[in-house]
Amino acid sequence: MTSLPTTSTLAVDVVNSMERVSGAFPGYRRAHARGVCFDATFTPSGDAAGLTTAAHLQHAEVAATVRFSNSNGSPSTLDGARAGRGMAVKFHLPTGAATDLVAVNLPVFLASTPQNFLNLLGALEKDPVTGATDPARLGAYIQQNPEAAAGFQAVATMPIPVSYGTVRYWAIHAFEWTNAQGHSQFVRYRWEPDTGVQDLSEVDGLAQEPEYLTAELVRRLADGPVGFTLRVQLAEPGDPTDNATKAWPADRKEIVAGHLEITGPVADQDHWAAEIFDPTRVTDGIALSADPILAFRHDAYAVSYDRRSHNA
Numbered sequence: 001m002t003s004l005p006t007t008s009t010l011a012v013d014v015v016n017s018m019e020r021v022s023g024a025f026p027g028y029r030r031a032h033a034r035g036v037c038f039d040a041t042f043t044p045s046g047d048a049a050g051l052t053t054a055a056h057l058q059h060a061e062v063a064a065t066v067r068f069s070n071s072n073g074s075p076s077t078l079d080g081a082r083a084g085r086g087m088a089v090k091f092h093l094p095t096g097a098a099t100d101l102v103a104v105n106l107p108v109f110l111a112s113t114p115q116n117f118l119n120l121l122g123a124l125e126k127d128p129v130t131g132a133t134d135p136a137r138l139g140a141y142i143q144q145n146p147e148a149a150a151g152f153q154a155v156a157t158m159p160i161p162v163s164y165g166t167v168r169y170w171a172i173h174a175f176e177w178t179n180a181q182g183h184s185q186f187v188r189y190r191w192e193p194d195t196g197v198q199d200l201s202e203v204d205g206l207a208q209e210p211e212y213l214t215a216e217l218v219r220r221l222a223d224g225p226v227g228f229t230l231r232v233q234l235a236e237p238g239d240p241t242d243n244a245t246k247a248w249p250a251d252r253k254e255i256v257a258g259h260l261e262i263t264g265p266v267a268d269q270d271h272w273a274a275e276i277f278d279p280t281r282v283t284d285g286i287a288l289s290a291d292p293i294l295a296f297r298h299d300a301y302a303v304s305y306d307r308r309s310h311n312a
């Protein structure tokens with residue numbers, strides 16, 4: 001495989017292990033394989049403008065492209081199952097550049113470092129003899145790595161959504177905003193659906209069509225736009241900004257940075273499916289925190305992108 005200059009050996013090891021867990025499907029992302037893209041408009045509230053110079057968070061609306069997805073590396077997992085869902089947003093900036101915000105239906109991640117994530121994947125890999133994942137290995141991993149407990153608790157209670165448009169999505173990592181005066185503030189992002197969170201029971205989830213989430217959202221959009229509010233939590237001194245397994249206290253001040261209105265499916269699904277939504281693609285006024293998972297995602301996504309764009 002051709003390595004991109006930005007990839008690391010660890011990123012290759014992690015993506016190889018992801019393939020052993022979910023399978024490798026030529027041309028598809030190694031995670032969040034099944035997805036669908038939509039056109040949207042983001043209207044900033046103006047409330048973030050005093051905290052960051054980021055162009056999309058000032059006062060003028062910008063166009064956006066949104067990809068909703070299922071987290072598995074297999075493109076044929078059931079929509080009605082309790083599983084991860086992704087919402088990746090690409091904001092198209094007035095300069096012609098873009099900035100991405102990549103979120104899932106989990107408030108915290110399962111590992112604080114890339115090495116821990118690799119170890120966790122190892123515990124999820126199928127036993128070569130039985131061909132199945134061994135729940136005891138995963139249990140032992142969580143016991144030895146208590147940092148994973150909060151994330152797995154959230155995984156166990158993941159909602160089965162009525163719609164991709166009725167899910168709450170977190171971008172998890174801390175990012176650092178800087179304003180025109182040079183003052184900096186750590187933040188965390190969350191998308192709140194206008195409808196409120198709406199779930200299905202397990203029975204109703206299993207009664208749906210296998211891939212109901214795409215058709216449901218297209219039908220819903222025929223009746224009008226689907227909206228999300230971008231809420232931003234502001235860190236206080238001492239809040240961890242480099243650990244994706246740790247949430248900040250729920251009473252931290254929040255602001256509404258803006259509102260996203262999704263209007264309809266993109267005209268060219270193949271073009272947008274081939275695109276990359278990279279959480280490290282930030283813009284002036286936003287910097288990455290020191291969270292090692294955040295930086296590592298760039299490398300892992302590059303490995304996956306390289307493979308899928310060569311139809312591997």
Ligand code: HEM
Pocket residue numbers: 014015028029030031032035067068069085086087088102103104109114117170171172173244275276277293296297300301304305308
């Ligand atoms: C070490 C940690 C992680 C690894 C190794 C990893 C790996 C990957 C890979 C390989 C892809 C496919 C990339 C592509 O081909 O374009 C992907 C996609 C994705 N990941 Fe992660 N990921 C990690 C953490 C996270 C976290 C913390 C979140 C949520 C905040 C997240 C949300 C997503 C979403 C939503 C997508 C789909 C993006 C799209 O629609 O293009 N991932 N991930």
